[in-house]
Amino acid sequence: MDLDYSVEESQFRAEVRAFLRDQLPNEIARKVHGGKRLAKDDFVRWQKILHAKGWGASSWPVAHGGTGWSPVQQHIFDEECADAGAPMQLPFGLKMVAPVIMAFGNPAQQARFLPRIVDGSDWWCQGYSEPGSGSDLASLKTRAVRDGDHYVVNGQKTWNTLGQYADWIFCLVRTSSEGRQQEGISFLLIDMKTPGITVRPIIMMDGEHEINEVWFEDVKVPVENRVGEENKGWTYAKFLLGHERTGIAGVGRSKRELKKLKAIACRESSAGRPLIEDARFRDRIAQVEMELMALEITNLRVISAEGEKKRAPGPEASILKIKGSEIQQLLTELQMQALGHYALPWLHESLDPAWSGDPAMPAYEDDAGPLSGHYFNVRKTTIYGGSNEIQKNIISQMILGL
Amino acid sequence: MNFDYTEEQIALQDTLRRFFARDYGFEHRRAMSKSADGFDRAAWATFADFGILALPFPEDFGGLNGNAVDTMLVMEMLGRGLALEPYLPGVVLCGGLLRDAGSTAQKEALLPAIAGGELMLAFAHFGAGGRYALDHVATKATPEGGGWTLDGAKAVVLAAPSADKFIVSAREGLGLSLFLVDAKAPGVSLRSYPTQDGARAADLRLDGVQVSADALIGPAGGALPLIERAVDYANAALCAEAVGIMAALNEVTLEYLKTRKQFGQPIGKFQALQHRMADMVIATEQARSMATLAAVRADSDDAAERSRCIAAAKAYVLQSARLVGQQAVQLHGGMGVTDELNVGHYFKRLTMIGLSFGDVDYHLGRFSDSLLAA
Incomplete structure (x- = not known):
């Protein structure tokens, strides 16, 4: 030890x-x-x-x-x-589709796609969720119908993070309606330039265009772009979600944000004294720091077990996702709260790095930021990647056998 | 970076696990709790055979040179086994104080006897009105004839009724000193009672108790850092005990969820209860991480870092323990509130840990205040 x-x-x-x-x-x-x-x-x-x-x-x-x-x-x-x-x-290429291509793709797919992910040539996005299939992902309806050496894809995906920049999308599509719904899903790699694909922005409550809907209308996808076997896509999808969760603890990022929170609390005043001297607020910082200390060690415990056993991340990763996302949210909430009145001004244009207007908030040299926007933005973290409620289903069913 | 126990540590863990499974069942514990001592003297002798009473002591004094991680492992097993025996006061606290501050003569006289199970000690430090503050000591030490006279009262001294000797803190002038006091010394009186967990404690009175010069442990007037270190160590140990109890509670609760049927199915099929159980598991894993941090830092010579980490760990573990303990009772339904199941007994021990050597508020406050120094 x-x-x-x-x-x-x-x-x-x-x-x-x-x-x-x-x-x-x-x-x-x-x-x-x-x-x-x-x-x-x-x-x-x-x-x-x-x-x-x-x-x-x-x-x-x-x-x-x-x-x-x-x-x-x-x-x-x-x-x-x-x-x-x-x-x-961004995880979509490096940590999501790439491990699937490595594990289940053929050598031609590996040679074609992997080098362009690592060198930054291709931007990938994710085509998993649909308007009617969120937590119940296996109910997805986007259809791929085989037509010679192509599939013809019709349907709609949603919550495509930064899909507006993407060169490629990896998609779960329905190739069969027989049997259990999990058994009729395939994993396709689709070139975003293919005719019939339309990307429509979804504006989030922080005012940002970070996510999209992607529509498919008679989109022709070569059969060679299917990863693994037809109708086995659900297996690959679950494998992928396991990989997505490990990075999601976000310990490094949260440490950075904690540091920022402390810096703000030292500089903001409350009744003439630094806010950090207000025990009630300081205890909140202490509480989130304790959570983060525990998460850092839990994360190291999980990854060092993975290192020794050379195994893929297991359901423990759900613990990291739940705690990591809660901590991220708490940190942004406290950063915002620390600003008091000046958390209220909403200058969306200040997100633009080139903007040089009056920030209408205390001027911090290098860490000035539209903090309330950040708070609203990270509400997503307990929802994406399998909502935290889904993670608790995974823990109770896969770890505990309930 | 390594989160594994050594082979020796795993062997010790297995030995203790087997002992509690085979020789220290729930009914046996119940009987021992009702005995005059409130614990099992035979189990204590077995602990001596296992070597755990010698664990934290140097080899020169009959010890096994164990570190805080070894203590963590033992405490976790004592927690799982719901042991009544006074390992924490006798070995971890008093043994640790003697190891760290005792003279060679004291160590030679006392550590082998503790290790052999023949000598039981209790730590008489806290007094009424000071809550958990370590420097709030009203007991007075008055120099007299080369020794001291001790006068005062100590509150809720764990394991006092069975102690052969006490380590007593007392104020002399501006500083604190520690003294070894025989339980039978004239002027020592006890008001004994059971505690929540079924063990024993006592309020202690010291009325003109005479101690000689060689009763002093560590420097006269300079004991506070020793006490702080020993109590940090004890809190790290309690974190580990709490984690052992939480793990045991999760196991019995999970089993109950799988077997208890209502509405025609195991109650563990209900999502409200599944998520509660998941919360308990998450809290326990996070608590285990913090208990590990506490154990590893308990041996640190950097007092500020040691205290900061252990304060954070204790506050965090206690919050987790409250959640796991209360929910384990809740998920057992009516059975959870009976005396019949071990759940209630685990819960009472967890509750007691939550009030011993600093509660959540005390440790959160210590950790929070350390942010000002940073």
Whole structure:
């Protein structure tokens, strides 16, 4: 039992930190720390920088162009990236579709898709949820009908995060209505430029265009773009959701946000004293910090078990998702609350990095941010990736056998 | 970074698990709780055979040189087994104080006797009116004839009725000192009573109790850091005990959800109860993480970091324990509130841990205040 990092791991951390200091563009880090809107180019540029270093895919094996890092190294990398203000590497390609292609795709698909994910050439989005199929995902209705060497896809997907930028979408489609609904689903990779695809924005309550609806009207998809077997897509989908949950603990990001919360509480005043001296508010910070301390260790326990047993993330990942998302929400709520009256002004335009107007709130040098927008934005975290209620179903059914 | 126990630690864990399963069943415990001592002297002798009474002591004094993680492992098993025996006051607290601050002569005289199970100690520190503050000591030590005279009262001294000796804190001038006091010394009197968990404690009076110079443990007037360290250690140990109890409660509750039928099906098929059970499991896993942190930091020489982590761990574990304990009772329905099932007994022990050596508010406050120093 030892909670300290080894000498090698500490050296690795130093190496990551030095790399970030030298290579992470300042203007991008400033946007991240300031809670500003990131452009597509920011994400792509950072992915290309990582790729040039050979660090494009921290969770992949070397054979596919990844780093081959241990789970603990990945954790260190995530933590340092978050602290430095690196943009999150979007999970849709790297952590969602790629593990499925590695595990179930054929060599041609692996050669075609994986290199373009790691080098930042292709932007992927997710085609899972439908208007009538959210938590009950297996009831999905988007149909793919075989027509020679193509499928013809008709239907509608929703909640496609950043699908407006996507080159490719991975989709769960219904290829059979026989038997249990889980048994008629296939996993297709679809080029977003294919005729018949329409992307329509959904504006979230923070005013941002982060998610979309994607409509499919007689969209022709070559059969070679199906991953694995026809009607086995549900197995691949569950595999994917398991992978999505591990990164979702978001310990590094939450540590960064906790630091920011403390900084705000030190600078804001309450009746002439720093807010942090108000025990009632300070106790709230203490409470969320305790949650985060516990989550960090739980996360390390889970990933080090994965490292030793070389196994895919199990249902424990649900615990990380639930706690990680609750903590993220609590942190943004307290950041907003710390501003008091000045949490109320709503200057949506201030999300634009180029905006230089009067922020109508206390001026913080590098961490000024539309904090209330952030609070409204992260309400999504307990809903996406399998809502926290679904996660509790998974725990009670898969861990506890209820 | 390593979250595994060593082979030796796993072997010890198995030994204790087997002992409680085979020789320390629920009815036996109930009987022992009603005995005069309120615990099982034979079990204590067995603990000596297992070596756990020698665990935290240096090899030079008959010990096994165990660290706080070893203590965590033992406490978790004692929690699961719902042990009545005074391991925490006798071995962890008093043994730890002697190990850290005792003179060579004291260690030679006392540690092997503790390790052998022949000597039982209790820590007489807290007094009425001070709640959990460690520096609030009203008992006075007056220098007299090369030794001291002790006068005062101590509140709710755990395991006092069975103690052969006490480690008593007393104020001399501006500082605190620790003294070894024989339970039979003239002027020592006890008002004994059972505690929530079925064990024993007592209020202690010291009326002109004479102690000699060699009764002093550690520096005269400089005992507060020793007490802080020992109580931190005890709190780390209590975190582990609570986690053991929570794990046991989750097991029995899960079993109950799978077997108790209402509306024609096991009640565990109902989502409201499934989610409650999931909450209990999450709380226990998170508490286990914090108990681990507490154990690993309990041996740290960095007092500020040690206290910060243990305060956070205790506050967090107690909150989790409240949730798990209360919900375990709730999910057992009417059976949960009876004396018949072990659930209520686990719950009472958890409740007691929540009120011993600092409650949630006390530890949350300590941790919260550490944010000001940062």
